């Protein structure tokens with residue numbers, strides 16, 4: 001068994017690499033997906049968001065108004081926003097769900113390589129400490145992962161990819177770029193992420209070059225997982 005974190009800033013290529021790893025045989029989960037599930041009506045996280053942010057973040061069908069919540073969380077230009085409050089509600093639940101998912105994967109397949117894709121592996125701990133929470137599930141990402149893969153790219157490349165991916169129409173492009181910059185500003189710079197990584201993938205070339213480097217990393221991860229199983233050194 002091997003627990004791998006796949007991280008990188010917005011638009012760095014995490015989902016792309018996650019899909020490549022999945023095709024090679026990794027078990028992969030996306031933190032964003034877990035977060036989205038928990039933000040659906042019927043979940044405690046949803047209830048807490050509505051309690052803290054008020055009924056204005058709910059639309060008619062009872063689901064959350066994500067653009068409104070994003071505006072409140074990240075703030076309008078020049079405002080601080082309320083992201084810390086939102087993170088404090090969502091992050092502990094998402095990390096706990098990641099842990100449960102990994103336990104399930106390894107129970108089914110002790111040789112599995114389990115990959116958690118998340119933009120915020122390092123930020124979760126940094127932001128929890130800033131809130132004064134130095135104990136608990138968020139405390140140390142090193143306890144949760146055996147290896148970390150970090151994707152990097154210049155901010156302008158990341159922003160362009162993000163804006164293209166969300167399909168912002170030309171009239172909304174400037175606003176989408178500003179939104180991307182606001183989000184990036186709340187993420188750890190690439191150099192700090194890379195300094196904590198076991199594998200750094202600079203994603204500035206074409207997809208084929210990325211895939212070749214992902215394959216090489218995959219071979220090492222798979223071999224290590226098998227070696228651990230064979231030597232009985234399950235953590």
Ligand SMILES: CC(C)(COP(=O)(O)OP(=O)(O)OC[C@H]1O[C@@H](n2cnc3c(N)ncnc32)[C@H](O)[C@@H]1O)[C@@H](O)C(=O)NCCC(=O)NCCS
Pocket residue numbers: 009010011031032034035066067069070073083086087090091094118119120183184186187
């Ligand atoms: C504010 C919300 C409602 C905006 O939703 P929206 O659909 O517009 O964006 P989405 O969730 O798809 O995120 C898009 C990108 O924004 C960036 N981003 C999202 N949350 C954060 C955050 N807390 N800090 C920094 N960057 C973030 C990431 O790069 C992410 O890939 C949502 O992002 C959210 O609830 N964020 C806080 C919880 C969180 O950390 N989620 C991400 C991992 S669980």
Ligand SMILES: Nc1ncnc2c1ncn2[C@@H]1O[C@H](COP(=O)(O)OP(=O)(O)OP(=O)(O)O)[C@@H](O)[C@H]1O
Pocket residue numbers: 008009010011012013014015016017119161162164165203204205206207210
């Ligand atoms: N090397 C590359 N060459 C060309 N396009 C790429 C490359 N890497 C990623 N992309 C494209 O850039 C966009 C963003 O990539 P992806 O969704 O994988 O990033 P992400 O880190 O998961 O983003 P987000 O944080 O916004 O969810 C996608 O449309 C993807 O197809």
